[in-house]
Amino acid sequence: MKAMVLKEYNRFMEMVEVEKPTIGENDILIQVKACGICHTDLKIFRGEIPPPIVTLPHIPGHEVAGEVVEIGDKVTGIQKGDAGILYLYIACRNCEWCLSGHENLCPSLKRVGFELPGGYAQFVRVPSYAFCPFDRRLPFNEMAILPDAVATAYRAITTLADVKLGQKILIVGAGGLGIHGVQIAKLCGARVLVAEKKKKALDLAGQFGADFLIDAGKNPSDQIREITKGRGVDAVIEFVGSKETLSWSLPSLKKGGKLIVVGYAPGQPFPLDTMAMHYNEWEIKGARLSTKAELQQVIRLVEEKKLKPVVSKTFPFEKANDALQALQQEDTVGRLVLIF
Numbered sequence: 212m213k214a215m216v217l218k219e220y221n222r223f224m225e226m227v228e229v230e231k232p233t234i235g236e237n238d239i240l241i242q243v244k245a246c247g248i249c250h251t252d253l254k255i256f257r258g259e260i261p262p263p264i265v266t267l268p269h270i271p272g273h274e275v276a277g278e279v280v281e282i283g284d285k286v287t288g289i290q291k292g293d294a295g296i297l298y299l300y301i302a303c304r305n306c307e308w309c310l311s312g313h314e315n316l317c318p319s320l321k322r323v324g325f326e327l328p329g330g331y332a333q334f335v336r337v338p339s340y341a342f343c344p345f346d347r348r349l350p351f352n353e354m355a356i357l358p359d360a361v362a363t364a365y366r367a368i369t370t371l372a373d374v375k376l377g378q379k380i381l382i383v384g385a386g387g388l389g390i391h392g393v394q395i396a397k398l399c400g401a402r403v404l405v406a407e408k409k410k411k412a413l414d415l416a417g418q419f420g421a422d423f424l425i426d427a428g429k430n431p432s433d434q435i436r437e438i439t440k441g442r443g444v445d446a447v448i449e450f451v452g453s454k455e456t457l458s459w460s461l462p463s464l465k466k467g468g469k470l471i472v473v474g475y476a477p478g479q480p481f482p483l484d485t486m487a488m489h490y491n492e493w494e495i496k497g498a499r500l501s502t503k504a505e506l507q508q509v510i511r512l513v514e515e516k517k518l519k520p521v522v523s524k525t526f527p528f529e530k531a532n533d534a535l536q537a538l539q540q541e542d543t544v545g546r547l548v549l550i551f
């Protein structure tokens with residue numbers, strides 16, 4: 212099969228012929244129809260997610276949509292030709308975290324497109340457990356981005372921030388994840404503030420229902436204070452997670468508010484003002500992908516047209532390098548997707 216292989220960091224991937232995976236009795240083989248391109252793929256490309264997580268040569272791609280073409284002997288409930296997406300965290304399903312509904316935290320986790328070969332290839336092998344079917348009338352290129360760009364935002368806003376009707380929520384970063392965060396926070400009945408530097412991305416957030424658009428390059432603290440009449444927001448969903456954004460996003464919380472950290476900057480820790488934490492009883496939680504159950508809920512929301520996956524551009528599979536370059540450029544909004 213053909214695959215885009217990263218052989219050296221910061222060097223273009225090469226399209227090469229690699230062996231098509233053979234499946235075990237509990238596996239399925241997916242023919243990839245579309246694969247989302249995540250900012251994390253850029254981190255992988257630059258070598259910021261080194262071994263033992265990502266070892267070279269590597270096939271990236273963790274937002275996979277496709278069709279089942281082979282089924283292991285012990286697999287039940289899945290047919291050849293089924294359309295679906297992959298829950299990319301392959302967990303043990305037997306540890307304390309897996310058994311308490313936190314398989315996203317399983318210590319022996321292996322991830323499609325990280326420790327395991329990803330979807331920048333014609334075929335991907337996974338345990339059948341990873342397969343999440345969807346109504347095949349829906350487009351593969353939109354469904355591909357659900358496993359990370361949509362489901363991660365869904366977990367952060369519903370499960371972790373527990374956003375309630377009428378609350379004011381600040382979304383930091385209206386990129387591939389944030390634009391879905393806006394939609395989900397609106398579905399929860401929140402008033403949504405979005406802070407973003409890129410004008411195009413901010414405008415797009417407005418089109419998807421954001422109530423207040425804040426230019427993150429122009430003293431966002433003042434703008435947030437004015438909008439909330441000095442009270443602060445109930446929750447901040449940090450899709451950027453840099454020192455720079457955290458320096459104003461955390462203090463924009465009201466007393467007792469919650470900060471959910473989704474995005475991260477490797478090797479750049481943020482200094483915490485413990486006195487402010489004490490006086491304000493702020494809560495900080497990390498957010499990591501979603502559970503499979505949350506991904507299934509997201510699929511239903513998209514099938515019911517309550518949520519729209521935002522794909523701004525598609526690239527043919529063999530143009531994956533161009534797609535990664537486009538993602539690095541300032542004017543990219545929404546999610547980019549490779550199609551086959």
Ligand SMILES: [Zn+2]
Binds near residue numbers: 249250252273359360
């Ligand atoms: Zn990702």
Ligand SMILES: [Zn+2]
Binds near residue numbers: 305306314
């Ligand atoms: Zn486990």
